[in-house]
Amino acid sequence: MALENKKNENFGEWYLELVQKAQLMEYSPIQGCMIIRPRAYFVWQQIQDFLNNKFAEEGVQNAYFPMFIPESMLKKEASHFAGFTPEVAWVTKGGNEDLSEPLALRPTSETIIYSTYAKWVSSHRDLPLLLNQWANIIRWDTKTLKPFLRTREFLWQEGHTAHASREDAEAMVAKALNWYREVCQDLLAMPVMAGVKSRSETFPGAEYTTTVEALMPDGKALQCGTSHNLGQSFSKMFDVKYKTNDEKQEYCWMTSWGVSTRLIGAAIMLHSDDKGLVLPPKIAQVQVVIVPIFKDLEEKKMALLSANKIVLQLREKGVRVHVDDREDKSPGFKFNEWELYGVPVRIEIGLRDLAKQGVTIARRDGIDKDFVSEEKVIDFVLNAMQDIQTNLFSRAKLFLDSSIIFADQYKDLKIGLEHKKLVQAYCCDEAAEEIIKQDTQATSRLIELTKEEGKCVITGKPTKSMHYFAKSY
Amino acid sequence: MALENKKNENFGEWYLELVQKAQLMEYSPIQGCMIIRPRAYFVWQQIQDFLNNKFAEEGVQNAYFPMFIPESMLKKEASHFAGFTPEVAWVTKGGNEDLSEPLALRPTSETIIYSTYAKWVSSHRDLPLLLNQWANIIRWDTKTLKPFLRTREFLWQEGHTAHASREDAEAMVAKALNWYREVCQDLLAMPVMAGVKSRSETFPGAEYTTTVEALMPDGKALQCGTSHNLGQSFSKMFDVKYKTNDEKQEYCWMTSWGVSTRLIGAAIMLHSDDKGLVLPPKIAQVQVVIVPIFKDLEEKKMALLSANKIVLQLREKGVRVHVDDREDKSPGFKFNEWELYGVPVRIEIGLRDLAKQGVTIARRDGIDKDFVSEEKVIDFVLNAMQDIQTNLFSRAKLFLDSSIIFADQYKDLKIGLEHKKLVQAYCCDEAAEEIIKQDTQATSRLIELTKEEGKCVITGKPTKSMHYFAKSY
Numbered sequence: 001m002a003l004e005n006k007k008n009e010n011f012g013e014w015y016l017e018l019v020q021k022a023q024l025m026e027y028s029p030i031q032g033c034m035i036i037r038p039r040a041y042f043v044w045q046q047i048q049d050f051l052n053n054k055f056a057e058e059g060v061q062n063a064y065f066p067m068f069i070p071e072s073m074l075k076k077e078a079s080h081f082a083g084f085t086p087e088v089a090w091v092t093k094g095g096n097e098d099l100s101e102p103l104a105l106r107p108t109s110e111t112i113i114y115s116t117y118a119k120w121v122s123s124h125r126d127l128p129l130l131l132n133q134w135a136n137i138i139r140w141d142t143k144t145l146k147p148f149l150r151t152r153e154f155l156w157q158e159g160h161t162a163h164a165s166r167e168d169a170e171a172m173v174a175k176a177l178n179w180y181r182e183v184c185q186d187l188l189a190m191p192v193m194a195g196v197k198s199r200s201e202t203f204p205g206a207e208y209t210t211t212v213e214a215l216m217p218d219g220k221a222l223q224c225g226t227s228h229n230l231g232q233s234f235s236k237m238f239d240v241k242y243k244t245n246d247e248k249q250e251y252c253w254m255t256s257w258g259v260s261t262r263l264i265g266a267a268i269m270l271h272s273d274d275k276g277l278v279l280p281p282k283i284a285q286v287q288v289v290i291v292p293i294f295k296d297l298e299e300k301k302m303a304l305l306s307a308n309k310i311v312l313q314l315r316e317k318g319v320r321v322h323v324d325d326r327e328d329k330s331p332g333f334k335f336n337e338w339e340l341y342g343v344p345v346r347i348e349i350g351l352r353d354l355a356k357q358g359v360t361i362a363r364r365d366g367i368d369k370d371f372v373s374e375e376k377v378i379d380f381v382l383n384a385m386q387d388i389q390t391n392l393f394s395r396a397k398l399f400l401d402s403s404i405i406f407a408d409q410y411k412d413l414k415i416g417l418e419h420k421k422l423v424q425a426y427c428c429d430e431a432a433e434e435i436i437k438q439d440t441q442a443t444s445r446l447i448e449l450t451k452e453e454g455k456c457v458i459t460g461k462p463t464k465s466m467h468y469f470a471k472s473y
Numbered sequence: 474m475a476l477e478n479k480k481n482e483n484f485g486e487w488y489l490e491l492v493q494k495a496q497l498m499e500y501s502p503i504q505g506c507m508i509i510r511p512r513a514y515f516v517w518q519q520i521q522d523f524l525n526n527k528f529a530e531e532g533v534q535n536a537y538f539p540m541f542i543p544e545s546m547l548k549k550e551a552s553h554f555a556g557f558t559p560e561v562a563w564v565t566k567g568g569n570e571d572l573s574e575p576l577a578l579r580p581t582s583e584t585i586i587y588s589t590y591a592k593w594v595s596s597h598r599d600l601p602l603l604l605n606q607w608a609n610i611i612r613w614d615t616k617t618l619k620p621f622l623r624t625r626e627f628l629w630q631e632g633h634t635a636h637a638s639r640e641d642a643e644a645m646v647a648k649a650l651n652w653y654r655e656v657c658q659d660l661l662a663m664p665v666m667a668g669v670k671s672r673s674e675t676f677p678g679a680e681y682t683t684t685v686e687a688l689m690p691d692g693k694a695l696q697c698g699t700s701h702n703l704g705q706s707f708s709k710m711f712d713v714k715y716k717t718n719d720e721k722q723e724y725c726w727m728t729s730w731g732v733s734t735r736l737i738g739a740a741i742m743l744h745s746d747d748k749g750l751v752l753p754p755k756i757a758q759v760q761v762v763i764v765p766i767f768k769d770l771e772e773k774k775m776a777l778l779s780a781n782k783i784v785l786q787l788r789e790k791g792v793r794v795h796v797d798d799r800e801d802k803s804p805g806f807k808f809n810e811w812e813l814y815g816v817p818v819r820i821e822i823g824l825r826d827l828a829k830q831g832v833t834i835a836r837r838d839g840i841d842k843d844f845v846s847e848e849k850v851i852d853f854v855l856n857a858m859q860d861i862q863t864n865l866f867s868r869a870k871l872f873l874d875s876s877i878i879f880a881d882q883y884k885d886l887k888i889g890l891e892h893k894k895l896v897q898a899y900c901c902d903e904a905a906e907e908i909i910k911q912d913t914q915a916t917s918r919l920i921e922l923t924k925e926e927g928k929c930v931i932t933g934k935p936t937k938s939m940h941y942f943a944k945s946y
Contacts, residue, residue, distance in 0.1 A: 029546060029585070030539050030541045030543060030576065034539070035536065036536055036537040038534035038535060038604065041534075042535070061511035064509040064517075064628065065508050066503050067626060068506060085568075088568065089566065090564065090567075091563065091564050091565075091578065093563035094561075094562045094613035095560055095561065095613045095615065103503065116499060116501070116508060119499065135609075136540060136608075142568065152567075155537065
C-alpha cells in the first residue's frame with residue numbers, strides 16, 4: 001500500500017504516485033486537464049470557506065462574470081493581454097455555425113470585469129467596488145501537466161476592486177496578500193514568504209505585484225497567491241471614472257488578486273511522506289478514523305459499541321469521523337489505507353483496549369501510538385488535532401528557515417541553488433536578473449527592500465533590492 | 474424609483490426592468506451571456522449551502538471534472554448527444570495553433586464523468602459512487618436571452634451516481650428530486666409540482682426523467698430541477714461495470730440530476746412586485762435594513778445609538794442587518810430603494826419613535842407598518858422574517874392551486890391555456906401530445922399516473938396518464 005517512490009529519492013515520481021494513489025486526482029481524456037477528486041476538492045472547499053469569511057468581513061461580495069471574452073475587447077488592451085495571448089483557447093463555433101467573432105476563454109478576467117465596472121461606477125459614492133468571483137480559468141499551457149500545479153483548466157478566485165485613491169488601492173493589495181498568507185499558514189499549515197515581485201515577474205498591466213511564496217521539499221519555490229496594484233492603467237483603458245466630492249472626474253485606482261487550486265498541490269507536496277498523504281486536520285475530509293479490531297461478530301459488536309460512543313461525542317465537537325467496520329479487510333490493511341489517505345488521527349479499538357477501558361490512538365504525523373483511557377479520549381483527540389496542525393507548520397517552517405542562505409558573491413548564489421536553497425542576494429536590475437535566469441534557471445521569487453545598500457551579485461552596483469532566488473513551479 | 478412596468482400589465486418588460494434595477498444582473502458584451510451581480514449570486518450561495526448539506530447527509534461528495542469534452546467521445550454516444558449537438562460551443566484553437574481535435578464545452582457532463590467512472594468502479598464495494606459537481610455550463614442557445622432563465626452560460630450542479638441495482642438508482646432519483654422540491658419550497662418559498670416527464674420531454678439517454686415545475690405569474694411553467702434514471706444505457710456505452718458478490722460482471726445503474734441558476738430567476742419572478750424585488754428572508758443578503766431618520770447630526774447620533782443596539786442583538790441571532798445612515802438621501806428615497814432591493818424587514822428610527830421608546834417596522838410583503846416597543850423589537854423581527862417566508866409561500870401556493878384546472882375536452886384545455894391555467898388532461902401518447910403542442914404551443918410539463926382511467930382529450934382512448942399542460946420558459 002505504501003508508495004513505491006520515495007520523497008527523498010525521486011521527488012517528482014513520488015508526487016505523481018501520491019496524487020493518484022491517495023485519490024486526489026485522476027487524469028482526463030483531455031491533454032493537460034485533470035479531474036479533482038473529492039478528497040482534494042474538499043480542501044478547495046475549506047479554502048473557499050476560509051476566504052469567503054475574510055471577504056465578507058471586508059465587504060467583498062461574490063459575483064459571476066461570463067467566461068467568454070470577445071477578441072475585440074482583448075485587442076483594446078493589448079499591452080496587458082500580450083502576456084496571455086500564447087495561452088488563450090478560442091471558441092470559434094457555436095452549434096453548427098462559425099461565430100462572427102472568436103471568443104477567448106478567460107485566462108483572467110480583468111477585461112470583462114472592468115468594462116462592466118465602467119457602467120457601475122460614476123460617483124465616489126459607488127466606491128470602493130469590491131467584487132470576487134470563484135471561477136474556472138483556461139490557460140492553454142504547452143508545458144507538461146503537473147497535477148494541481150500546472151493544468152490547462154483550473155479553479156481560482158479572482159478579486160477585482162476599484163477605489164477612489166491610490167492609498168485605498170494599496171491598502172486593498174496588502175489586505176488581500178495578508179489573507180493569502182493566512183490561508184496558507186493558518187489553514188494549510190504552509191509557511192510562506194511575502195514580498196514584491198521584480199519588474200520582470202510583475203503581472204502584465206500592474207504597477208506592482210505582491211506575492212506569497214512557499215518552498216517545496218525539492219528546493220523549488222511555488223507561487224501561492226498574488227495581489228496586484230493595477231494603478232490607473234485599466235481604469236484608463238476601460239474608462240472607469242468617478243466624480244469626486246467636488247465634482248471632478250477621476251480615474252479609479254484598481255487592484256486584482258487571486259489564489260487557485262494549485263494551493264491544494266502545494267500543501268500535499270509539502271506535508272506528505274512515503275506512506276502517502278499527510279493533511280493538516282483543518283483540511284482533512286476525514287479527521288479521525290476509528291478502526292474496530294475483531295475476530296468475530298461478537299467482538300465486532302463490542303468494539304462498535306465503544307466506537308459509536310466516541311463518534312457521537314466527536315461529532316458534537318464538530319469533528320469529522322469515520323468508522324471503518326469492513327469485515328473483508330484486516331486492521332493492518334486499514335491502517336495502511338488510512339495512512340495513504342492522510343487521515344490525521346486513527347483510533348484503534350480492540351479487545352485488549354476494551355479490557356483496559358480505553359483505546360489506542362495513532363497520529364499521522366509520525367509520533368508513537370498512545371493508549372488513552374475512555375474518559376480522556378475526546379480531549380486527547382482534540383488536542384492531537386491542534387497539535388498536528390501546529391506541528392506540520394513548525395516542521396515546514398524549520399525547513400523553510402534552514403533553506404534560506406545569503407549569497408554576496410555570484411558563485412555562492414550558484415552553489416546555494418545547486419544545494420536547493422532559497423538564495424538571498426542583492427540584484428540591481430532586470431538585466432542582472434536575466435543573466436541569473438539564463439545561467440541557473442532560477443528566477444527572482446520576491447524582493448525585500450533593505451535599509452542598507454548591498455552590492456549586486458552580477459554587476460557589483462549598489463542596490464537596496466534583496467531578491468530571493470530559486471527555481472520554481 | 475418604483476418600476477415603470479407593471480407585473481400585471483406587461484409582465485415580460487416588468488421582469489427585465491426588475492432584474493436590472495434591483496441590481497440582480499447586468500448584460501455582458503457577449504450575446505446571450507449575462508453577469509450575475511452579488512444580490513443574485515448570494516441567492517445561489519444559499520442554494521449551494523442548502524444542497525451541499527443534503528448531499529453530505531447522503532454521502533454525495535463534490536468533485537470537479539474538466540469542462541472540455543473531445544469530439545470523439547461525443548460521437549461514441551451519439552444517441553444521447555444528438556440532443557445537444559445544435560447547442561454545443563467548440564474550442565478549435567489553443568494559443569496560436571489549431572487543435573488536432575475540436576473540444577466541446579460541456580452542455581452537461583455525463584460523457585466525461587462516466588468514462589472516468591469506468592476506471593473507478595470494478596467491484597460492488599465501489600458502489601454506490603455518489604458525486605456532484607458545481608460548474609458552469611455552455612449551451613449555445615439561439616433563442617433570445619432571458620436573464621437567469623435562458624443564457625448561453627449558466628451555473629449549475631450536476632449529480633452523477635452509479636449503483637449496483639435498479640432499485641438503488643430509483644431511490645437516488647427520488648431522493649434528488651425531493652431535495653429539489655425542498656430547495657424550492659423551503660428555501661425559495663416557491664411551491665412546485667413533482668412528477669415524471671413524458672417521453673418527448675425525457676432527457677436524451679434516460680429511462681425516465683422526473684421534474685419539479687413551478688408556475689410563473691404569467692401562466693407559464695418553469696422547470697426547476699430534473700432527476701434522471703439513466704438505467705444502464707450510459708454504463709453500457711462507457712463500460713461502467715462491477716463484479717457482484719458472487720463474482721459476476723454487471724453494468725451499473727446510473728442517475729444524474731441538476732438544478733441551475735435559473736432557480737434565482739424563478740424565485741424573483743414569482744415573488745416580486747411593482748415596487749421591485751421581493752425576497753424570502755432566507756435568501757436575502759440583507760434581511761433587515763435600519764433607517765435612522767434625522768434632521769441634524771444630533772438627531773442622527775441619537776437614532777444611531779438605538780440602531781446599533783438593535784444591530785448587535787440581531788447579529789447575535791444570525792440576522793443579516795444593514796444600517797443606512799447616508800446623509801445625502803432622504804428617508805423616503807431610502808425606503809423606496811430598499812423596497813426595490815427586496816429587503817424583507819425595514820426598521821425606521823425617528824425622533825417620534827425614540828420618544829415613545831420604540832421603532833417603526835415595515836414588512837416588504839405588503840402588510841402595514843407597526844410601532845414596536847424597544848424590548849420587543851428582536852422577537853418582532855424574528856417572527857416577521859419567519860412569517861414573511863411562510864406568507865410568500867402560501868401566497869404562491871394559493872396561486873398555483875387556483876391555477877390548476879381539469880379539462881376532459883380538448884376545447885376546455887384550450888380555453889384553460891388561454892386563461893393562463895395549468896391544465897390537467899388525460900393524454901394517451903406522444904402523437905397526441907405533439908398535436909396539442911403544435912396547436913397551442915403548450916407542452917406536457919409532467920405526468921401523474923392515476924388509478925382510474927380517463928379518456929385522452931385528443932384520441933378519446935382510455936389512459937391512466939394525466940398530464941399537466943402549460944406553455945413554458
